[in-house]
Amino acid sequence: MPQTYPFSAIVGQYEMKRALLLAAIDPAIGGVLVLGDRGTGKSTAVRALAALLPPIKTVLGCRFNCDPDAPTAGCPDCQRNSNARLKVDKRPIPVIDLPLGASEDRVAGALDIEAALTQGKKTFQPGLLAAAHRGFLYVDEVNLLEDHLVDLLLDVAASGVNLIERDGLSLRHPARFVLVGSGNPEEGELRPQLLDRFGLSLDVTSPTDIAERIEVVKRRDAFERDPAQFLDSWARKDAALGKRILKARAELNEIAVGDEILEIAAGLAIKLSIDGSRGELTMMRAARALAAYEQRERVTPELLLAVAPSCLRHRLRRDPMDESGSSIRVERAIASISVAVA
Structure with missing residues (x-):
């Protein structure tokens, strides 16, 4: 499993890091849109932030990351086990990439064709929205996303529920996540409806300070040469930051x-x-x-x-x-x- 670059080791990009931290403290803020240059650490920062946080408790066997302390009534997996005592599992906070070429079936979920052919059963195969529940959904080049996927994201972002009505299936499941989008505005603009759904928006640029650029290169090189040692050298700062996020969540109200x-x-x-x-x-x-x-x-x-x-x-x-x-x-x-x- 590849190692995740430490959040505390990211050089500069103060506004981006602050926006991600705020979205992690209060997901109701509505996600983060990051526009600007490539290679400025956007996807690295999202994964690093998720790695700061402790694993989430989930219902064992649930494909939708439901919380055992508050199981979702709309979850088909939890509904099947409603009469049994829910067993608890732990999973890392999910960070799911939504690729530009993904089909609607891949994103929303669809009929499991293999199960239908081999077992004669109509079984739902969850998509990326289910996998991202209680975590982060990252969309690179979000301004180039196809219109039908934009419409789907708008519906789910507004309701927190993914509704599937096709292929003989009719079900819904929870899909609440922190939406993080990135892109280059020179390659196309976002639809206003999607733009308004993001809580926070910011522009990122490559550093123009020589010392800062040198520090970026030095840290990245050190991480790639010896990830274990580099992670160990930043572990204390990352742990302190993670505790600070959890404390802020607890005191938010x-x-x-x-x-x-x-x-x-x-x-x-x-x-x-x-x-x-x-x-x-x-x-x-x-x-x-x-x-x-x-x-x-x-x-x-x-x-x-x-x-x-x-x-x-x-x-x-x-x-x-x-x-x-x-x-x-x-x-x-x-x-x-x-x-x-x-």
Whole structure:
């Protein structure tokens, strides 16, 4: 089994790492979209983050990673064992790649043809959405994803349930995961419906600082030459970070969010002409997760404004009278809000 590069050893890319940490603390934030250069550690960071966290408890024999402490009523495997005492298993947090060329059957699941031919039974073969339940679903080049898969992801992301109605099958199963997408905007834009489903969005670029680029190369080379020793040298920092995430999760609901914070969030959304309330909800959740991560008792304006760019830049309408990039427009709005708050 290949070794996973340590999360703590990733050089730079502060906003990307913070966004992934916040999504791990509170999956309700809605996933992370990472746009920019290739080779900037996007997939490495996702796998490294999952490796930080302890294995999840699952129902033994369940193909859908159901939690034995809260088995899902819609799970076909758990329904079959509803009268028996559920046995517990442990599995690493899943990180599932959704390839661009995947068929809908591969993603959503379909009739198990082999079982149908050899046993004469209609058996459901779970897909990638089932495998990603309670974990991460990673889509590289998400902007090139075929429309029918985009529609499928939109439905599942909104409901947390995958519904299959074809090939003589009619069933549903839980499918809640942190959606992480990456891509190069020069190769095509995302559909607005999918873009709005991501809670956080950020741009990544290759480092321009010589010392930083050298450090990236040195660490990667050390990892590839002796993975065991490299992992051991970063184990303490990764373990501490994992405990910090778990502590933040446990304390998340205790973080206070005052009306003044919601007023700032609403003011930003109005100033930037953000449609709907999803922008404010995401800002509140992300700021609360950041407060829990930093071991604060309440969300402050400083924390809210820190996460605002990631929450809002991908929700802006096109403005033909303003050629500035989305990040610059958000920063200008934050600057005006900061002055008012001060």
